[in-house]
Amino acid sequence: xxxxxxxxxxxxxxxxxxxxxxxxxxxxxxxxxxxxxxxxxxxxxxxxxxxxxxxxxxxxxxxxxxxxxxxxxxxxxxxxxxxxxxxxxxxxxxxxxxxxxxxxxxxxxxxxxxxxxxxxxxxxxxxxxxxxxxxxxxxxxxxxxxxxxxxxxxxxxxxxxxxxxxxxxxxxxxxxxxxxxxxxxxxxxxxxxxxxxxxxxxxxxxxxxxxxxxxxxxxxxxxxxxxxxxxxxxxxxxxxxxxxxxxxxxxxxxxxx
Numbered sequence: 535x536x537x538x539x540x541x542x543x544x545x546x547x548x549x550x551x552x553x554x555x556x557x558x559x560x561x562x563x564x565x566x567x568x569x570x571x572x573x574x575x576x577x578x579x580x581x582x583x584x585x586x587x588x589x590x591x592x593x594x595x596x597x598x599x600x601x602x603x604x605x606x607x608x609x610x611x612x613x614x615x616x617x618x619x620x621x622x623x624x625x626x627x628x629x630x631x632x633x634x635x636x637x638x639x640x641x642x643x644x645x646x647x648x649x650x651x652x653x654x655x656x657x658x659x660x661x662x663x664x665x666x667x668x669x670x671x672x673x674x675x676x677x678x679x680x681x682x683x684x685x686x687x688x689x690x691x692x693x694x695x696x697x698x699x700x701x702x703x704x705x706x707x708x709x710x711x712x713x714x715x716x717x718x719x720x721x722x723x724x725x726x727x728x729x730x731x732x733x734x735x736x737x738x739x740x741x742x743x744x745x746x747x748x749x750x751x752x753x754x755x756x757x758x759x760x761x762x763x764x765x766x767x768x769x770x771x772x773x774x775x776x777x778x779x780x781x782x783x784x785x786x787x788x789x790x791x
Contacts, residue, residue, distance in 0.1 A: 542580025565772035567626040579668035582615035595676025702765035707783030750785035
């Protein structure tokens with residue numbers, strides 16, 4: 535089976551509240567269906583969550599009752615996006631089931647305590663496509679916290695039979711310098727000891743590309759192939775799921791002997 539994370543920057547316009555890129559979402563879901571692979575699908579919140587979460591300071595925990603309205607609105611909005619994703623999956627002939635993080639996990643001081651993988655495995659076994667997403671959840675110390683799709687990816691990395699984890703983003707992968715710079719080179723693979731921190735460009739509510747790399751290495755350590763690929767280019771997700779060569783960055787735990 536395979537873990538796929540559809541980044542919020544790919545399936546939504548992150549500069550505009552609650553704005554979905556319907557054509558891109560449909561194409562990516564169609565690629566998943568055509569691959570004929572068992573997939574657990576995770577999606578980011580994008581403009582359905584990040585903008586209000588940032589306005590409400592939700593990533594920093596409880597500061598006052600004024601934030602509770604933001605908590606409610608973000609939960610409502612990310613579920614709206616999740617419904618769009620479920621509809622796209624149904625249209626592609628798949629059988630999705632939604633597993634909201636706020637019902638499955640509790641955080642403590644910003645750290646996920648546990649997320650049971652059993653439900654995901656059981657749904658896969660009966661032929662369904664489990665779907666989860668970035669959300670705002672309860673936190674024992676901070677009252678609430680942001681559960682990112684990247685957190686969920688690493689939490690599910692010990693699922694039975696995991697072959698690959700694919701992070702679908704709006705760039706080709708990780709570069710040796712900012713991709714807009716002249717001479718920037720796409721790195722086909724990186725390792726935990728790579729000097730990557732200084733090469734990351736953006737940080738959003740859930741940590742941006744740095745968090746994807748950190749979580750990706752957690753998954754790679756357990757033996758799965760981990761890739762960052764560009765979801766804006768047709769066909770790349772499907773090829774990655776089929777194990778075919780595709781432009782992108784592989785996160786590898788160690789070099790071959």
